[in-house]
Amino acid sequence: TSFRIGGPADLYAVATSSQELVVLVSLAREHDIPYLVIGRGTNILVADKGIRGLVIENGGQExxxxxxxxxxxxxxxxxxxxxxxxxxxxxxxxxxxxxxxxxxxxxxxxxxxxxxxxxxxxxxxxxxxxxxxxxxxxxxxxxxxxxxxxxxxxxxxxxxxxxxxxxxxxxxxxxxxxxxxxxxxxxxxxxxxQPTEPSVGSVFKRTRQYPAGFLIEQAGLKGTRIGGAQISPKHANFIVNLGGARALDVKALIDLAQEQVREQFGIDLELEIELVGEWNG
The missing domain is CATH 3.30.465.10 (Uridine Diphospho-n-acetylenolpyruvylglucosamine Reductase; domain 3)
Incomplete structure (x- = not known):
């Protein structure tokens, strides 16, 4: 993924066309194999334990x-x-x-x-x-x-x-x-x-009143670091991988931002990115 974070998939396949994508998804369904279709992985955070089942990279680019x-x-x-x-x-x-x-x-x-x-x-x-x-x-x-x-x-x-x-x-x-x-x-x-370090872009959606990055910055969290992950000093709605970050580091920053913005401003931050993979257990 663009975050360069996350564990392995049990199975991984690349579909080079929409026809191949249909075949791979149909095979997974036929054999009751859990599957996840991804594009360039620019809006997902994969768990450190990885993803069970089949990950299909959608490579059809015509x-x-x-x-x-x-x-x-x-x-x-x-x-x-x-x-x-x-x-x-x-x-x-x-x-x-x-x-x-x-x-x-x-x-x-x-x-x-x-x-x-x-x-x-x-x-x-x-x-x-x-x-x-x-x-x-x-x-x-x-x-x-x-x-x-x-x-x-x-x-x-x-x-x-x-x-x-x-x-x-x-x-x-x-x-x-x-x-x-x-x-x-x-x-x-x-x-x-925007920062140049590995990231998945904006982490949270804009709220009804304010941009999420503004609220996170006002909460005093800009530049906060946990492990190898950091709330970007350049844009507070970006969490970046400084090198060796774990998915749990990023999740801890997500939780911290949501907690502090809710506590200080009474506003709930909603994720724009998706968390995928094995997060429990």
């Missing part, structure tokens, strides 16, 4: 465009690659995603966004492998997009989750030079405000 400014992408494609290729073709709508390291599937699960834009705002349709083994199309309305969430969020590890295979995005014609300038600006802003 993308294509039609003549009506519609982009089609397999769910393993990198969101940043889509942003750059769309902009190069003079198609806007994803330029805000240039610095987001995750995959299309992961972006849809968490309704990824930046600078006031969200993946749900440009998603037209998704093809999914349903729990009953059928492949079906879901409209954007059916995907239940909300702030950093969708109908798919929280299904990880349930064993019968819906698996996103591909998606369609409705883009808009826009001068390529203007898009390039926007992406350069977004990249500069991201590099200025």
């Amino acid at each position: 993308i294509w465009f039609d003549n009506d400014a519609v982009l089609y992408a397999e769910s393993g494609a990198l969101l940043g690659d889509l942003a750059r290729e769309s902009a190069r073709r003079g198609l806007g709508g994803l330029e805000w995603a240039v610095g987001i390291p995750g995959s299309v599937g992961g972006a849809i699960v968490g309704n990824a966004g930046a600078y006031g834009c969200y993946i749900g705002g440009v998603t037209r349709e998704a093809t999914v492998l349903a729990a009953d083994g059928t492949v079906r199309e879901l409209s954007a309305a059916e995907m239940g997009f909300g702030y950093r969430t969708s109908r798919f969020k929280g299904q990880a590890g349930e064993g019968q989750q819906e698996v996103i295979l591909s998606a369609e995005f409705a883009l808009r014609p826009e001068p390529a030079q203007e898009l390039a300038e926007k992406m350069a600006d977004y990249t500069r802003r991201r590099e200025t405000s």
Whole structure:
């Protein structure tokens, strides 16, 4: 994962296309093997004891465009690659995603966004492998997009989750030079405000009143370290791996931030990342 933290998986396989993804998930279901589909692991914290069953890395990265400014992408494609290729073709709508390291599937699960834009705002349709083994199309309305969430969020590890295979995005014609300038600006802003150490991005969702990082900083926790993990001195909603961090170190910082913000401000911080693997026992 991008955190470079977490124990081993019992079994690990890479799907290089959406067709292979269907085969691997179907085999796991047929043999009653617990499974977890991951993209680039940029929004998960894996337990130190690892993950029981099969982990499937979604490596299907095919993308294509039609003549009506519609982009089609397999769910393993990198969101940043889509942003750059769309902009190069003079198609806007994803330029805000240039610095987001995750995959299309992961972006849809968490309704990824930046600078006031969200993946749900440009998603037209998704093809999914349903729990009953059928492949079906879901409209954007059916995907239940909300702030950093969708109908798919929280299904990880349930064993019968819906698996996103591909998606369609409705883009808009826009001068390529203007898009390039926007992406350069977004990249500069991201590099200025976010840490460079291994992390999984924002740990908590924004609260109704304030950004989570602001509350954590006001609680006096910016720079707090437990083991090899630290609440970033650069951005308090990032927890970074300084080297050799354990998942339990990160979880301790998560618990500390939630406890102190609740105690000092009466506000509950909700996780944006997902905890996966064997956390109990």
